[in-house]
Amino acid sequence: MTPDHRPEVLRYTAFSGDPAGGNPAGVVLDASGLDEERMLAIAAELGYSESAFLTERTGEGAYTIRYFSPKAEVPFCGHATVATALALAERDGPGALEFATPAGPVPVSVVREGGELRATLTSVAPHVEGTAEADLAEALAALDWAAADLDPALPPRIAYAGARHLVLAAATRERLADLDYDFARLEALMRRLDLTTLQLVWREGPEVFHVRDPFPVGGVVEDPATGAAAAAFGAYARELGLVPETAVLTLHQGADMGRPGTLTVELRAGDARIRVSGTGTRIG
Numbered sequence: 564m565t566p567d568h569r570p571e572v573l574r575y576t577a578f579s580g581d582p583a584g585g586n587p588a589g590v591v592l593d594a595s596g597l598d599e600e601r602m603l604a605i606a607a608e609l610g611y612s613e614s615a616f617l618t619e620r621t622g623e624g625a626y627t628i629r630y631f632s633p634k635a636e637v638p639f640c641g642h643a644t645v646a647t648a649l650a651l652a653e654r655d656g657p658g659a660l661e662f663a664t665p666a667g668p669v670p671v672s673v674v675r676e677g678g679e680l681r682a683t684l685t686s687v688a689p690h691v692e693g694t695a696e697a698d699l700a701e702a703l704a705a706l707d708w709a710a711a712d713l714d715p716a717l718p719p720r721i722a723y724a725g726a727r728h729l730v731l732a733a734a735t736r737e738r739l740a741d742l743d744y745d746f747a748r749l750e751a752l753m754r755r756l757d758l759t760t761l762q763l764v765w766r767e768g769p770e771v772f773h774v775r776d777p778f779p780v781g782g783v784v785e786d787p788a789t790g791a792a793a794a795a796f797g798a799y800a801r802e803l804g805l806v807p808e809t810a811v812l813t814l815h816q817g818a819d820m821g822r823p824g825t826l827t828v829e830l831r832a833g834d835a836r837i838r839v840s841g842t843g844t845r846i847g
Contacts, residue, residue, distance in 0.1 A: 570594060572605060572614075575646035578788035578824035578841035580679055584817065585824035586788035587846060588646040589614030592654070594629070599636065606631035612778055612786045615643035621663065628662040632781030637759060639666040639725030641684060641790015641839055648673050648682040649843045666725040683829075683840035684790065689724035689798030698756060702729060705749035706761075706777075712738045717764060717805065724794035724837050726759035728776075732766065739765040740819050742775055742785070750779035762792040762799075767815075770806060772796070774816045787817040788824035790839045797828040797837035808832040 570591050579585030589609040594602060594616035606614040610633055619627040628647065630640040648660055652673040657680060660671045667687035674681055699719050703710065708731075713719070717732030733739040742763070749761070760776040767773060774796070776786040786792075793814050800806045812828040829838040 570597065572609070573650050574609070574846040575650055575843055576846055577642035577645040577649070577790065577843040578816070578826050579822070580842045580844050582844055582846045584822050585841070585843060586642040586786060586817065586822070587611045588640075588643040590643070590647050590650045591616045592647075592650060594618045602629065602631050603636070607633040612781055612783050613637060613640040613643045615640065615647045617647065624658060624660045626660070626662055628664055630664075632778070632783070634780070634782035636665075637726060637781070639664050639669070639687075639791050641725075641792070641794060642788050644669060644671060644684050645682045645790055645841055645843055648684070649680050650845075652680050652682070653845070664725065669725070679842050681840055681842050683838050686724040686794040686837040686839070688835050689722065689795060689837055691720050691722045691799050691802040694719045694721055694729065698752065701752050702731065702749070702761065705745045705752060707744065708738070714766065717766065718803070720799055720803070721756070721758070722762070722795035722799040724791065724798050726791045726795070727757055728760050728762040728792045728795045729756070729758050730762045730764060730796060730799050732764045736765050736767075736773065739763055739773060739775060742777070742819065744777055746779045746784065749777060753780045760786055760789055760792050762789070762796050764796065770810055770812045772812065772814050773818070774814050775819060776816070785820060787820050787822040788826060788841075789816065790826060790841070793826040793828050793839045794837040797830055797839070801830050806830065
């Protein structure tokens with residue numbers, strides 16, 4: 564690819580079969596000739612929360628992938644992974660893929676269900692850690708939430724399944740819906756703690772949750788459907804014993820932004836990794 568050649572940039576939405584729902588991502592299936600500066604410029608021009616770039620094909624169905632927000636490279640992005648897998652499946656047919664991400668290897672399977680393609684990613688090994696009281700207080704202050712706005716049954720934690728997310732559970736759906744935060748203050752805290760998003764959660768039922776993800780470090784106010792955070796949340800829910808060892812969780816995200824989407828999170832006994840699946844479609 565010559566330096567002045569512009570690669571084909573595809574646009575997909577993940578975790579919704581409606582182009583107006585889910586989370587849009589840019590997808591470049593051949594980024595072999597792009598350096599970091601050009602990938603970042605493409606991501607910034609698109610303005611989506613993340614875009615994915617396949618920089619090398621390493622085998623049958625195997626690729627090296629990188630992810631960029633409008634402001635910076637990120638180690639892992641679930642919705643852009645799903646979008647890329649769907650784009651490859653539309654080009655090459657459904658099947659098994661493996662992406663070498665900066666966070667580690669991420670297998671993805673794509674199947675056709677009732678006329679729709681569905682992609683399922685398998686996360687890297689997750690972990691969950693506690694949150695310092697001072698950091699929690701700063702997060703609440705940036706959100707303009709009171710301590711009483713939190714659900715005591717779902718305590719704050721930092722969860723990782725490829726990227727770090729601070730999980731905070733709202734006591735009511737109304738609290739989750741009313742999101743108006745201090746962008747610069749939250750961004751500063753997130754940079755200090757190396758967080759990709761905040762995973763704000765409200766529990767509707769035993770295995771049904773509504774979530775929102777502020778993403779100031781990526782240069783956007785909110786992420787409409789966050790696969791990496793969904794995987795991290797699956798690890799969080801299992802670690803805290805909120806769900807059985809084998810469970811399927813449904814996460815609803817994006818409705819408060821006018822871009823509703825659904826993420827399915829699967830936990831399997833004896834396997835620490837988290838599986839996140841969803842549909843998607845090309846935009847335009």
